[in-house]
Amino acid sequence: MSSAPEANELANRLDRVLPPHSQAVQDHTAGQDLLVDAAVRLARGPHPALADGIVSRIESQVLARAVLVSAPRYPLRRRVTVVARWAVAACLVLVIVAVSTATASASSLPGERLYPVKRLVEQGRLALSGDSGEVDLRLKFVGRRLDEFEALLDQGTIDVDPLEDALDDMHSTLRLVEAGAGSVDDAQRLVELSERHMLLAETARERVQTDPATSDQLLITVSDATEVHEKAQQLASSRGEPHTMTPPIPEVIHSFKQRRSLEKDVEAAPETRYTLTSPDPGGTAVLIPTEAPGLGPLHRDASDPQILVEVSPPPKNNEPRAPVDAPAPGSEPVPGDPAPAPDDDPAPDPEDDPTPKPPPSTDPAPRVPVDDDPPPATPPTPGGNRPW
Amino acid sequence: MLNKDEARLIHQAQRGDRDAIATLYREHVQAIYRYIGYRVPEQPAADDLTAEVFLRMVEGLPRYKQNGAPFEAWLYRIAAARVADYYREQSRHPQEELPDSMPDHTASPEGVLQVAEEVSDLRAALRQLSSEHQDILLLRFVERKSHAEVAALLGKTVTAVKSAQHRALTQLAERLGSDGKIRHYLRGFDE
Numbered sequence: 001m002s003s004a005p006e007a008n009e010l011a012n013r014l015d016r017v018l019p020p021h022s023q024a025v026q027d028h029t030a031g032q033d034l035l036v037d038a039a040v041r042l043a044r045g046p047h048p049a050l051a052d053g054i055v056s057r058i059e060s061q062v063l064a065r066a067v068l069v070s071a072p073r074y075p076l077r078r079r080v081t082v083v084a085r086w087a088v089a090a091c092l093v094l095v096i097v098a099v100s101t102a103t104a105s106a107s108s109l110p111g112e113r114l115y116p117v118k119r120l121v122e123q124g125r126l127a128l129s130g131d132s133g134e135v136d137l138r139l140k141f142v143g144r145r146l147d148e149f150e151a152l153l154d155q156g157t158i159d160v161d162p163l164e165d166a167l168d169d170m171h172s173t174l175r176l177v178e179a180g181a182g183s184v185d186d187a188q189r190l191v192e193l194s195e196r197h198m199l200l201a202e203t204a205r206e207r208v209q210t211d212p213a214t215s216d217q218l219l220i221t222v223s224d225a226t227e228v229h230e231k232a233q234q235l236a237s238s239r240g241e242p243h244t245m246t247p248p249i250p251e252v253i254h255s256f257k258q259r260r261s262l263e264k265d266v267e268a269a270p271e272t273r274y275t276l277t278s279p280d281p282g283g284t285a286v287l288i289p290t291e292a293p294g295l296g297p298l299h300r301d302a303s304d305p306q307i308l309v310e311v312s313p314p315p316k317n318n319e320p321r322a323p324v325d326a327p328a329p330g331s332e333p334v335p336g337d338p339a340p341a342p343d344d345d346p347a348p349d350p351e352d353d354p355t356p357k358p359p360p361s362t363d364p365a366p367r368v369p370v371d372d373d374p375p376p377a378t379p380p381t382p383g384g385n386r387p388w
Numbered sequence: 389m390l391n392k393d394e395a396r397l398i399h400q401a402q403r404g405d406r407d408a409i410a411t412l413y414r415e416h417v418q419a420i421y422r423y424i425g426y427r428v429p430e431q432p433a434a435d436d437l438t439a440e441v442f443l444r445m446v447e448g449l450p451r452y453k454q455n456g457a458p459f460e461a462w463l464y465r466i467a468a469a470r471v472a473d474y475y476r477e478q479s480r481h482p483q484e485e486l487p488d489s490m491p492d493h494t495a496s497p498e499g500v501l502q503v504a505e506e507v508s509d510l511r512a513a514l515r516q517l518s519s520e521h522q523d524i525l526l527l528r529f530v531e532r533k534s535h536a537e538v539a540a541l542l543g544k545t546v547t548a549v550k551s552a553q554h555r556a557l558t559q560l561a562e563r564l565g566s567d568g569k570i571r572h573y574l575r576g577f578d579e
Contacts, residue, residue: 004547004551006554007547007551007553007554010553010557011535011550011553011554014553015535018528020528020533020535020537021532023532034561035558035561037561038557038561039525039528039529041510042514042525042530042560043529045507045530046507047422047425047530048424048425048431048434049418049421049422050417050421050438055414055417058413058417058435058442059413059414059417061443062410062439062443062445063406063409063410065447066404066446069404069447069449167403171403171404216392219392220395220399224400227400
């Protein structure tokens with residue numbers, strides 16, 4: 001039986017001769033210390049090594065197995081038989097008989113008593129849906145999870161679960177859209193939802209700087225949402241829609257936040273009508289007056305890929321103003337602006353944008369505004385602009 | 389302690405990201421194979437057991453909870469369980485133990501044979517130790533983990549690891565003998 005001092009002494013000798021995280025054998029003379037000799041002999045090897053061909057063969061097996069295994073944390077969609085689907089539907093009829101409970105649960109938040117009922121109803125709707133219906137439902141559920149997270153955040157609670165559940169649905173939606181079950185609009189909705197996800201997570205991270213574990217969890221969700229965002233953008237652009245020029249993270253977040261604060265400026269100055277353009281590749285959101293005292297309306301030069309904002313002289317007294325090409329305030333579908341979810345729920349979907357939304361502009365030209373205002377100097381997250 | 393990059397990789401793998409799964413596999417496959425290769429003499433069996441570890445990793449990923457312990461600790465536990473199953477099966481259907489198959493590292497046939505014999509002796513001596521002692525010696529001297537890392541992987545204190553290491557090396561040295569040849573103390577004869 002070894003004593004603690006002997007064991008410590010041996011451990012120290014071994015650390016000198018066979019230092020950790022190194023293949024070196026240092027200052028060792030065989031025959032003087034049998035225990036160290038045995039350790040050195042073991043350390044020197046040769047060690048078993050898996051041949052490259054077998055490594056690849058096993059990798060193929062592992063990846064094939066991964067396809068069969070359901071990955072999401074909430075595996076809401078499984079391979080069920082038609083009979084099982086109808087069985088689920090029959091059970092749901094019994095559950096939905098308690099309509100008041102289901103209706104009351106629609107506005108519940110995580111942690112509340114009726115929240116599990118809300119999730120159960122969602123699962124039932126998914127089970128009854130086909131692939132295209134599932135895409136729409138999942139996008140709606142993503143919006144709900146983000147609403148729940150935001151509602152809890154407003155109450156001072158940061159619960160990462162809704163963000164992670166939203167990511168599960170976003171990933172599922174992405175797979176369905178990639179498989180052809182969703183449309184370009186669905187991909188675009190996914191782009192917008194993922195941007196909202198990132199904004200909410202970053203906002204929450206600013207409040208939990210003293211809680212590294214939660215901050216790290218939020219960071220991971222931001223990273224995942226970034227991936228979804230990029231893939232959804234590719235899907236939206238690869239199917240014929242003009243590519244939305246969205247700056248890379250975190251510039252989108254900066255622009256998004258900047259847009260928020262600028263929108264408040266617009267509300268505060270109703271006597272001057274402004275249009276907030278899309279962020280340019282450098283991430284700057286530009287506030288351009290569409291009409292302002294002393295200035296005429298603005299229009300774009302369609303022959304130049306860079307949008308030139310030209311200010312025409314103000315009209316003379318009785319002259320009508322020249323037609324305005326720039327859209328009315330709030331009419332541009334700005335990247336990052338979350339599309340309002342279809343309004344067929346008992347609970348109203350909260351709207352981020354307080355301004356009324358006229359029909360979207362039909363202007364097909366890409367919008368690249370003049371680089372006017374610099375992005376914010378101070379990034380929102382500690383450690384620099386790219387927290388990851 | 390799980391670093392942020394690995395935590396993110398695991399998160400992605402749990403969501404079915406094939407690249408993340410492949411990266412986790414490639415990062416750990418040789419270490420797990422070395423562990424199993426020392427514990428199990430037959431190479432084909434070691435290959436199969438290694439594959440099983442990672443198939444179980446993929447199946448278990450959705451339920452895996454990141455609790456701060458190293459991810460490889462989970463893989464080693466799976467590997468140890470597969471090795472234990474292997475020996476249970478062996479005890480039910482005993483087969484003659486084949487000598488360790490070795491790659492050719494030297495030019496001369498005599499050199500090859502000598503290396504093969506020395507390695508075979510060492511591994512045979514190691515396999516006579518308890519599972520716990522084998523784990524400690526393999527993690528410390530083959531994987532060159534620190535004592536603290538070995539303790540974290542095995543769920544023990546550093547003091548316990550050092551004590552067990554002392555006993556393990558004492559037994560290993562006795563089995564190897566002063567001339568380096570293996571002694572089968574349990575069988576009661578010297579080679």
